Each structure stands twice: as structure tokens, then as C-alpha cells.
Amino acid sequence: MRWSQAFIPTLRQDPADAEAASHRLLVRGGFIRQLMSGSYSLLPLGRRVAAKVEAIVRAEMNAIGGQEFLLPVVHPGEVWKRTGRWDTVDEIMVKFRDRRGVDLLLAITHEEIFTLLAAELSSYRQLPQLWYHLQTKFRDEPRPKAGLLRVREFTMKDSYSFDVDQAGLDRQFDNHYAAYTRIFRRTGLEPLAVQASSGVMGGSESVEFMVPSEAGEDLIAVCRSCGYAGNVERAASVPAPVEDAPWDGPPERFPTPGVRTIAALEAHGDFAAAGRQIKTMAYVVDGRLTLVLLRGDHEVMEQKLIDGLGTQNIRPGHPDEIREALGALPGSLGAVGVTGFPVIVDPALRGRRNMVTGANQDDWHLRGVTVERDIAVDRWLDVRRVEAGEGCSACGAPLEVFKAIEVGHIFKLGTKYSEALGARVLDEEGRECPIIMGSYGIGVGRQVAAVVEAHHDEAGIVWPVSVAPFEVVVTSVAADAGTTAAAEEVYRGLLERGIEALIDDREERPGVKFADAELIGIPFRITVGPRRLAEGKAEVMRRQGRVTEEMALEEAAARVAAAVIAER
RNA sequence: CGGGCUGUAGCGCAGCUUGGCAGCGCACCUGCUUUGGGAGCAGGGGGUCGCCGGUUCGAAUCCGGCCAGCCCGACCA
Missing domain, CATH: 3.90.960.10 (YbaK/aminoacyl-tRNA synthetase-associated domain)
Incomplete structure (x- = not known):
């Protein structure tokens, strides 16, 4: 891609309404623009990053046997009435009517519709199944905030597992746990898996993947000693005991x-x-x-x-x-x-x-x-909020409590939806039984924001190669024919090696080009300028840590390409 | 939903108290110079001052209503 032809509207100043680092940098870097509260347009750079995240998610879902679907965003209210959620999740759900007066809603999630499809399953022989899609959700949250971290409209990978027995559900749950761990490692995140509240989803067990961050909205309690971790919505602890003075009389x-x-x-x-x-x-x-x-x-x-x-x-x-x-x-x-x-x-x-x-x-x-x-x-009933410093209920060591971003959540649902919507199969003995379900979600945009929260410095974003919008930027710092030709040669060399390269061919001063390249966070920059060109050299800068290295011009494309491929 | 705050050019802001030609910086366009860390000079384009109503000879400015956005809290698969 040629920068001179790309739509990358970077801003020199921070947007006034952005506080969180990811919000500030994604807007400044020209990745996103707000349309209304909690609703953002993805610009070309933002779309490229999201597509990388989605590709990683797809690959790991397919690796555990997932089959990709695409379900509608507008659902008939009737189906949600059958599971009761038309009424129970009233406040965040946008409801409306079509021209015939039929109740409709914007999907906040897709349990109902996937389960409706699962009603076509009829035998345990067809199980297990693992279905997923990447689709828009709309939740009319009361308070969107912090750019992509908390929005109303967002893309989510949601998957649904269908099994004949609890052991099958446990396997699918464990498979997701492993797949999520791989997904987050590949996108450069290091979340903690914590015990969570299942909320209105219902179900027996749920685990959240939480990335520690000051920008996070959840509080999690973590034991450094034994590894216990729980959302404070659910975490338990042992409070410091209090000595009672003796008293045997009445109140x-x-x-x-x-x-x-x-x-x-x-x-x-x-x-x-x-x-x-x-x-x-x-x-x-x-x-x-x-x-x-x-x-x-x-x-x-x-x-x-x-x-x-x-x-x-x-x-x-x-x-x-x-x-x-x-x-x-x-x-x-x-x-x-x-x-x-x-x-x-x-x-x-x-x-x-x-x-x-x-x-x-x-x-x-x-x-x-x-x-x-x-x-x-x-x-x-334990209804007490855990506080930092209280004893871990597993090992007694003091708990830490800190803020975190929820980047994924996996649930064992059970039979709530399959019973309500008639998704039943015959088991080995010929008995009809409801399918046992799990559901598993990852927010794409939130993950993009979480990566920025975890990978930025004072100059801008520091994308891991795996999700970077481009892998290498070739910065030409002079407009003379020799420098331009040399930069183009390096750029061609990268493209020939299958590298996603951007060439900064704009008529801008070097300082502007350097600042923009660092702001948008391209992992490698190859600078071609007359000074080093005279010695047959180019300068390569790694965005992470901003370390530079000189190398022969004719080797630059090959060597940087090798470094990129090693980190993909 | 409660509390606080903000809407003036693409972005960041001043002007509002005390009504009287709508401004500044950056960005943008043209020309010349400049060219390894956000250039200089000269010229130029761009704004329903969030919306509706009221007061007034006259409203960005005063008054009323509404809308939108941000922050804190409540809330939140």
C-alpha cells in the first residue's frame, strides 16, 4: 500500500474526549472514528487489525472442530419469548416492530437462534457439534466508555457447543479454554482465567479471561501463592477474624x-x-x-x-x-x-x-x-465483597485485587435453551434428552483495544506482528530520484516475499513520517535516505523499544522479511 | 437513573462575565525556499456558533426548552 493513497487520518493532538490509552491512540492513529455513543466506524487500519484478530480466532476455533456460520442480527421477538429473555433482558435490548407489527429485536447474543438450528439434530450420533460465527451484536449499554473497550455495537465471535452428556460439555469447555489461551497468546495478550459469575446466562460454570489493566472495568481477586483467581462478583476469601468478648446474657x-x-x-x-x-x-x-x-x-x-x-x-x-x-x-x-x-x-x-x-x-x-x-x-450465603489483603480461601495467602479487561468468557449452559426451544436428541438407549450446551465469546474490538492497552509507549501503538495493520513501513526521506528508486526497490522486495508492506511516499518531512509510523505502530520501519544510501545502506528500526540497526540496502528486504515471518 | 462538565472550521481551543464585523494554533489549497525527527515566508479556501423558541434595534453571548457527547457512580452475558 502507498501511504500517499491510503486513508490514514492521523491527528497531531489527542482527541479531547479520550482518556484510555487505546481510545486515544486508535482515534489519533486513524484506526477508528466515533459515530455516536458506543458506536465506532472501523477505518482501513482498524479493519486490517480486526481482520487479523478474526483470522486468528477462526483458525483456533476451526482447530478444535468449529464450523463457521453466519446468523442474522435481527431476530423475531417470538423466539426470545420462548426462552423468556424477551422480558428478562429488557433494558439492554433494542426492540422494534416491522411494517406488519411483528416484534423484532437486535441480537445481543445468539443462543436462541443457534439452538433453533440445533433442533434439527435428532441423534446422539450427530454429536458433538461445535458451531460459531463472527457477527455484530447490539447492546444498549447504559454507559459506553473508553473507545472500543465498552461499546454498544460490536463484533463478537460466539460459539455454541452441543453434546449428549456432561462429559462432552466438559471436553468442549476444556477445548475452548485451550483455544482461547492460544488465541490470546497469539495476539499478544496475557490474560488470567478467573472464576466468574454466569449472570443472566444461567449455567453451572463460567470462566472469564481477564487482562490486567487500569482501563479495565472489572475487579478480579488473585492469589499469587496458589494461582486462585476470581472476579470479585464471585470470588471468596477468608476475612481477618474478630475476637468476641464473652457475653451470655440476652440482647x-x-x-x-x-x-x-x-x-x-x-x-x-x-x-x-x-x-x-x-x-x-x-x-x-x-x-x-x-x-x-x-x-x-x-x-x-x-x-x-x-x-x-x-x-x-x-x-x-x-x-x-x-x-x-x-x-x-x-x-x-x-x-x-x-x-x-x-x-x-x-x-x-x-x-x-x-x-x-x-x-x-x-x-x-x-x-x-x-x-x-x-x-x-x-x-x-456468601454475599460479601472480597477485599485486597484478605486470605485466599484455598491457601490462606493474601489476595490481590486489581482492575482487568474481560476479553473472553466461556459458559457451561446446560439445557436451558435446548429445553425451551426443543433441541433434543435420542441417546444410545433411545431416550429423548435435551442437548447439553455451552457458549463461548470473544469480543473482537475489545481485544484490539486490549492489545493497545498492553502494547503502547509515549510515541504510539506498538503492534505485535501478528495483528499489525502492516508488518513493515518503508520510509523514504527524500524526494530525489535515487532515494525514491531505492525505497521502491526495497518495497518491491518486501511484497515479493509476501510481506504486508506500506511505503511512505508522501511529500512530507521526515519528522512527520517518523512520528506517524510510530503512532500507527508498524513493527518494522526501513528508512531509505540519501545519507546512508551513499554508503549503500538502509536503517531498520524495530518499533518495540525503537532500536535501530544499519544494514546493506540490498539485504534489507530479505532480512526484515525473515524477522517478520519469524514473529507472525 | 443520580451527580459533574462540554457542544464555536477536519482536530485542539479562545470569545460568552459586560449583547455590536466569528477568531487563534494545527490541518487543507497555491507559489517559492527547505528536506534524517511534527519546516519557513507569502497568498488563499473553509463555520446552520448543537437544535427550537423567547427577550432585544441587534444574540455565539441573556432567558426557557430540547438534543448530543464526555467523566464519576448506579448498572452491565
């Missing part, structure tokens, strides 16, 4: 005028230290007021509640409904003597005695509360 009321917070109550003395309080949260779960109890110094992780209770329908209670139910406002709530409402208790409260909690009367609290004696526990 005792004491006045706490104006006290509405854990911190304010602590001021009453050592006996009311945060770790010795019981925090009482009032949620409305499926329309019913539910008390959730934690240690005072612990935070609730709502996703754990959602997963543990098996419902999406959870919200904090409104002050007036809480007062009507319990007789007090948040800040003075407690579960002692409460019946008629489910009481969910975090296991960190197990065995605790002589604790402090609200008395369900404003300005009053109770002390001397022994959890199992005084509170009618309906269910023990």
Missing part, C-alpha cells in the same frame, strides 16, 4: 441518638467496632422484602445475591417500605426477633457473639447479640 437495648451509619456507631466504644457490628441491608427480592446481614466492616456484592438467590429481580428497598415493614429506617435496622421476612446471613457471622445491631427503632441499637441464638437465619 440489651441502648440509646444511639442520631446514629445512622456503621462509623457513627463505632464512636460508642470498642464493643461497637465495625467488625463487631451486624450490618442489616433491606432488599426487595422478587417483590418480597428480604434482610441481608453482613459483618459491619464488610460490603455486600449484589451479584452474589443475584446468583445465590437465582433471580435478577433484586433492588434495594425504598425507605418508606422498609419503615412500614420493620418500623425503622436504614441505619437502625436489625434482624433480632424478625420473622416473616427471609433473613440471609453471610457466613462471616457464623458463631459470632456479643454483637451490636439496629433495634428496628430509630435512635436505638442492641448489644450482646449472639447470631445463631438471636436471629432466625433462613439461609447462610
